Amino acid sequence: MKRLRFQYHMKLSFSNKVCNHRFTLKCIPRDTDSQIIENYSVSVYPDHINSENIDSHGNITLFGYAGEYHQSFGFDLEGVAITGLSEYEGAKELHKVGMYRYQTQITEPGEKLKSFHKVILSSEKNSSTDSTAHLIMQKIYEKLTYKQGLTVMETTAEEVLNKGGGVCQDYAHVMLAICRMEKIPCRYVTGMMLGEGSSHAWVEVWDDNKWIGFDPTNNKRVDDEYIKISNGRDYSDCLVNQGIFIGNVIQNQEISVFVYEEVNDKND
Amino acid sequence: MITYMDIFNREKNVEDLEVYTGVGDVNEQLARYGVKFGIYKNNEFKEQLFPFDMIPRVIDGEEFRYLEKGLKQRVKALNLFIDDIYGEKHIIKDKVIPEEFIYAGSGYLSQCEGIKPPKGVYSHISGIDLVQSKDGIWYVLEDNLRIPSGASYPMIARGISRRSAPNLFAGKHIEDNRNYAQLLRKTMDHVNIGGHTVILSPGRYNAAYFEHSYLAEKTGAHLVTGKELIVENDKLYFIDYSGRKERVGAVYRRISDEYLDPMNFNKESVIGIPHIFDIYRKGNVALINAPGNGVADDKGIYYFVPKMIKYYLGEEAVLNNAPTFLPYYEKDMKYVMDNFDDLVIKDVAEAGGYGVVFGNKLSSEEKVRFKEMLKNEPRRFIAQNVIDFIDIDIMDNGKLLPRKADLRAFVLMAEEPMVWKSGLTRFSRNPDSFIVNSSQGGGFKDTWVLSQ
Numbered sequence: 104m105k106r107l108r109f110q111y112h113m114k115l116s117f118s119n120k121v122c123n124h125r126f127t128l129k130c131i132p133r134d135t136d137s138q139i140i141e142n143y144s145v146s147v148y149p150d151h152i153n154s155e156n157i158d159s160h161g162n163i164t165l166f167g168y169a170g171e172y173h174q175s176f177g178f179d180l181e182g183v184a185i186t187g188l189s190e191y192e193g194a195k196e197l198h199k200v201g202m203y204r205y206q207t208q209i210t211e212p213g214e215k216l217k218s219f220h221k222v223i224l225s226s227e228k229n230s231s232t233d234s235t236a237h238l239i240m241q242k243i244y245e246k247l248t249y250k251q252g253l254t255v256m257e258t259t260a261e262e263v264l265n266k267g268g269g270v271c272q273d274y275a276h277v278m279l280a281i282c283r284m285e286k287i288p289c290r291y292v293t294g295m296m297l298g299e300g301s302s303h304a305w306v307e308v309w310d311d312n313k314w315i316g317f318d319p320t321n322n323k324r325v326d327d328e329y330i331k332i333s334n335g336r337d338y339s340d341c342l343v344n345q346g347i348f349i350g351n352v353i354q355n356q357e358i359s360v361f362v363y364e365e366v367n368d369k370n371d
Numbered sequence: 372m373i374t375y376m377d378i379f380n381r382e383k384n385v386e387d388l389e390v391y392t393g394v395g396d397v398n399e400q401l402a403r404y405g406v407k408f409g410i411y412k413n414n415e416f417k418e419q420l421f422p423f424d425m426i427p428r429v430i431d432g433e434e435f436r437y438l439e440k441g442l443k444q445r446v447k448a449l450n451l452f453i454d455d456i457y458g459e460k461h462i463i464k465d466k467v468i469p470e471e472f473i474y475a476g477s478g479y480l481s482q483c484e485g486i487k488p489p490k491g492v493y494s495h496i497s498g499i500d501l502v503q504s505k506d507g508i509w510y511v512l513e514d515n516l517r518i519p520s521g522a523s524y525p526m527i528a529r530g531i532s533r534r535s536a537p538n539l540f541a542g543k544h545i546e547d548n549r550n551y552a553q554l555l556r557k558t559m560d561h562v563n564i565g566g567h568t569v570i571l572s573p574g575r576y577n578a579a580y581f582e583h584s585y586l587a588e589k590t591g592a593h594l595v596t597g598k599e600l601i602v603e604n605d606k607l608y609f610i611d612y613s614g615r616k617e618r619v620g621a622v623y624r625r626i627s628d629e630y631l632d633p634m635n636f637n638k639e640s641v642i643g644i645p646h647i648f649d650i651y652r653k654g655n656v657a658l659i660n661a662p663g664n665g666v667a668d669d670k671g672i673y674y675f676v677p678k679m680i681k682y683y684l685g686e687e688a689v690l691n692n693a694p695t696f697l698p699y700y701e702k703d704m705k706y707v708m709d710n711f712d713d714l715v716i717k718d719v720a721e722a723g724g725y726g727v728v729f730g731n732k733l734s735s736e737e738k739v740r741f742k743e744m745l746k747n748e749p750r751r752f753i754a755q756n757v758i759d760f761i762d763i764d765i766m767d768n769g770k771l772l773p774r775k776a777d778l779r780a781f782v783l784m785a786e787e788p789m790v791w792k793s794g795l796t797r798f799s800r801n802p803d804s805f806i807v808n809s810s811q812g813g814g815f816k817d818t819w820v821l822s823q
Contacts, residue, residue, distance in 0.1 A: 125645040127634050154605050156649055159484035166634070166649050168603065198464040202481045205474040336481060347633055347645060 114177035121350030143182025187327025191313035422814035441689030478665030502760035548793030552589035566620030
């Protein structure tokens, strides 16, 4: 168990002014069986009207409208999470998680994934979902090379194999594709990890009555160094920021995430 | 089985009947009223007149009561099914429907998980396509729940016909069909959560634009495009000509799910309303029909509708499905392979008369290829026995010609399902064709339901 302080800053800068900006943010972590969000505050700029909702995957959604002209848009989030309360997150029964069992446009396998799937699962026969998922994670970790700039946001799992590597999002999509070929329900997770850098992505695999977190980018199980923000069928359900606006501009996005352990809490 | 011959003058030759004198006239007037539908062919938008034939389909009172009973039962079950799929999913748990028919189909939208629409209605307006075989048995061919169109055509044709040939209607005990607007208004008011009712159209380049404007005029709802609606403070507003914002409580949207809201569905959509789906999720506006209800009208799901009726209502289906085979099941696959020439094969992802293949029309080479495709993607197709459905005469240059005709019945759901005592009868202009879709060049007839 850890007590983690997190900061998440996102800023979009536009080369020119934009207006009529509609946005949806999924940036706020929620309570699960393994984490409690003790407190958080979020500020979104420019000033605007804001609403909150929960989407069909259970994610906290902020949505709103910035009508006036503006040249930057973003949010500052900070808070404290208690993590590692449980090794798993409770799951609904199999017939209720069906939507996580089928491929999406992003994970739909082509020839490369099909043969990779064959290679992985002929090497060993695993009885439990847990060990099958573990094996899949390990093989993906060995197969892919972590490299930025190789892929873009919309890169499909099949293309990731073609390129031979990518970033955490790509590792997660490949793992989802292979698990779903094994008929294992699994979901994409966006979150934060101990340290300084960007947001992170990993996978949760359904095993009977629990969701088990696997991080194929780091070849490890998800533990108390992770704070989960959202989950879905693939990255598109978990976009931290999504928007449309009027303006013909070049956008530049800065993201900085900082998660550190609070050890010297004066109240202790 | 009753036909127009029974209620028109029996003694005289059909040419004598007043009905035929009106044909040219009525079509002229329909054209003047702009009764058209648009189609896209080779990336070009074209508006076509929808040819009207004055010889009606006639259904007697007793027969219609039977259809009514079956249609209400069917739509009730379909609503329960949609509610179950986006909620508890008992029907999957009990293995009545294999889950891949839900999740791998195009109709299921994960965004709709857990949403309860106002008053629990998912399919407010359903268009159920039926045919009657030569031995008099009715078969349901297709359920259309997304945004079924067509009611406006018999509505306006009836009105014009009555004016052009008033004697034709005298003493025939025909149920008035001009009440569709009242039924629709009742349906929209039932779920309106407070505020205006609007009909949302993609605009005049839509195939059914005539219908959108006609229904708006007849129901007293505002006809709007996405640009006139705005989400603010968790509510939906209509911006009127003076810039004033007025609350909207119900949207009869004639825009498909994927274009409805670029923040939740297709991001490229410019005809939708950003965040409308978010406030719908909160119960702050009614969307008619409910997003995601296409999960129930997928051609693959069609096969299971009689099972659904049994499952949810504990009743046997009143109306028959056309005998249908699912190559997904091994036994059915074998049947389809053995009886390929007698079957019509439909691609579950297609609509509007596209993706329909008659086994006996393929060359032997095409057959081999098609069978191979079936084996590779069994879930993608359904196969049906070809139903030899009845012809209804049409009048073509003074001659009577028999043509295949189907019936789209409209069921509207308010407190209880209501069946419109009329319907859109579509006919194929090609004598050899069984495909009656208007996008394939067919015409339409009025449907007369007799009160006796």
